Amino acid sequence: MSLYRYVESRDELIQLMADHAYAEFPAASRSGDWRADLAEAARRIRRTTLKHPWLAGQSVPRTGLGPNLLRMMESTLALVDGYGLHIDQMLDLLLTLQAFVNGYVLNEVTERDAQHRTGANAQQAQERHVPRVREVIASGQFPLLARVVTESQDNPEPDLAFERRLHYVLNGLAWAFT
Secondary structure, X not given: OHHHHOOOOHHHHHHHHHHHHHOOXXXXXXXXXXXXXXXXXXXXXXXXXXXOHHHHHOOHHHHOOOHHHHHHHHHHHHOOOXXXXXXXXXXXXXXXXXXXXXXXXXXXXXXXXXXXXHOOOHHHHHHOOHHHHHHHHHHOOOHHHHHHHHHOOOOOOHHHHHHHHHHHHHHHHHHHHO
């Protein structure tokens, strides 16, 4: 409670913590290839958020406007400046990228926490559900889910899955640059 002698509220404390975390986010540099620049920005956001997992649950507009957040936002917006986009489009592109990264990291952190809490890795956790999964497949009611179980890669390496999904997101954002 003595902490509240220095800050007004929990929200103010989170704002200060977030700004401190964003100090570690290196200023994005522009190469002239929007796709490569946004991909690198996404990777940097992911690294920062994995280092400070509580950031994944925070809304950027609610984390205040500290100097480090402002620097990060300005340098990231600059990545898509000069392509003839309206400022709203520029912001939409970056917020879409941020939402993807936050969602991905939130899943990573949730899995990591579950492994720590239960002592079971993802494979072991899946094995607990084998009897129920067999019932679902045998029912024939969920043919696409059955294919997921029988054909998809089990527990893909997180970095590779991130890159693949980031590619999908960037392909979706490409319309803005045409």
